[in-house]
Amino acid sequence: MFNQLNRGLSNFFKKITIKEFSPKSFRKLTIKLNDILVQNDVAVKTAKAICKKLEEKLIHTEHARFSSLKPLIISNLRDVLLEVMAPPENIDILRLVEEKKSKNKPLVIMFIGINGVGKTLTIGKIGKFLQDHNYSSVFAASDTFRAGSIQQLQKHGEKLGIRVIAQEYGSDAAAVAFDAINHAESKKIDVVLIDTAGRIETNVNLMAELEKLKRVAEPDLIVFVGDALTGNSLVSQATLFHEKIGIDASILNKMDADVSGGAAVSITNITQKPILFIGTGQKYKDIQSFHPEKIIDQILSKK
Ligand SMILES: Nc1nc2c(ncn2[C@@H]2O[C@H](COP(=O)(O)OP(=O)(O)OP(=O)(O)O)[C@@H](O)[C@H]2O)c(=O)[nH]1
Ligand SMILES: [Mg+2]
Known part of the structure; x- marks a missing residue:
């Protein structure tokens, strides 16, 4: 790395x-x-x-x-x-789950970002992470746009034993999220993880869909998911998503590939939001919490 x-x-x-x-x-x-x-x-x-x-x-x-x-x-x-x-404030996701649980509400997290950055796989990884910490989750298949997206999420759900709430392709992404939240509330499920369609940050229609999703689902956390391999353009993506939708944290995927490192250095500084996790591979276990010191050690290590 x-x-x-x-x-x-x-x-x-x-x-x-x-x-x-x-x-x-x-x-x-x-x-x-x-x-x-x-x-x-x-x-x-x-x-x-x-x-x-x-x-x-x-x-x-x-x-x-x-x-x-x-x-x-x-x-x-x-x-x-x-x-x-260092972000001005860190986020402890498990503490947030507990806080919501004490109010008999699920923690609702929505994942946004451009195509192919790993949003859907990340939802699988976080579902597994929550299971490992004895918390339940439900997936909302709110990517009703890309062919195959619902099946992809359902496959993760099957493998992990996590329920997926879905409708037809082309249906309203916000309505799917709404169903999933209702399901979680009635079944006392701890966390709702909302998948969304990948979109270029300049696509006005798709950005409007995200705004609606945010309005309806009222997520506790909006997480920008980025691909560390995209380098500097990742920072401009995050900035635009932050301006248009507002983000609370980021996840940087594909850190297992030979990334230049610049994106990991810049993204918190630019967004002033913490990096929740980094993705380090294609398996469910390939997710780590982010420690700037570790990254800095690698950047400054003598080779
Ligand atoms: N090596 C590596 N591959 C990853 C990582 N995260 C995701 N991928 C791969 O990246 C590809 C895209 O992942 P998806 O989860 O489908 O990405 P997405 O953001 O949901 O894509 P769209 O639904 O098209 O917007 C898949 O082949 C994943 O296995 C990672 O941390 N490391
Ligand atoms: Mg996807």
Whole structure:
């Protein structure tokens, strides 16, 4: 994971030549750093924030402790990345389930994102995750748009022993979600996971469908699902979905592939929303909670 960004930064560290401790030499350094970050899919705004924070930290660091500049820069960059990747607030999904349960209500989560990013598989993974923690769930087949989507979700439901609430293809996505929520309330099911059709963020009709879904289902969480392989465009997708629909968290899938790493660094900084999980493969168990420190270790590890 993150080989590209890791290599870019390793080369950058190797080439650090400044000996002098001055704002001017730090500026020179962060101009180079900015290029490497942006080349590796870190969003422009995030790269800028990283460089600015790093310069400030370097200027204010007591440097007598360091025999050379390199470890000083690496250790400060680590702190800066942690700051930039930390959301203002974290979400504990199991705590939210408990809170709703105490009010005799299901937690309702809606998953949105463009085609093929892994929304439907993620619903299967989260269904399994909830089972593992002794919580029940029901799936709402609110992707009534793409051929085969309902069967795909039903297959996951069968494998996991989780009920899927579905209607016909072409039926109203919001009505399906509404049915699923009613079902969960009457059967005392803990969580409703709503699948939606993949859509390009610029498709006005499909975005209107999502707005209606949100209005009717009143989800407790709207989760943006993204494919880490799409690099920088992932950040613009998340931004648009956030502007049009509003998101509470993200899930980054396909982190098992050789992703550049930039998307994982930027997405929280840009949306100011936490990453709930990362997807690391095609099996139900391939889902992990997100720990920025682990990602940063990989980005900064020596290879
Ligand atoms: N390697 C890998 N593949 C994944 C991951 N998540 C999803 N996939 C694969 O990506 C493909 C698309 O997954 P879906 O769950 O169908 O994606 P979707 O967002 O529901 O797609 P649409 O319904 O077309 O919008 C499938 O082949 C999944 O197995 C992941 O974390 N790692
Ligand atoms: Mg799908």
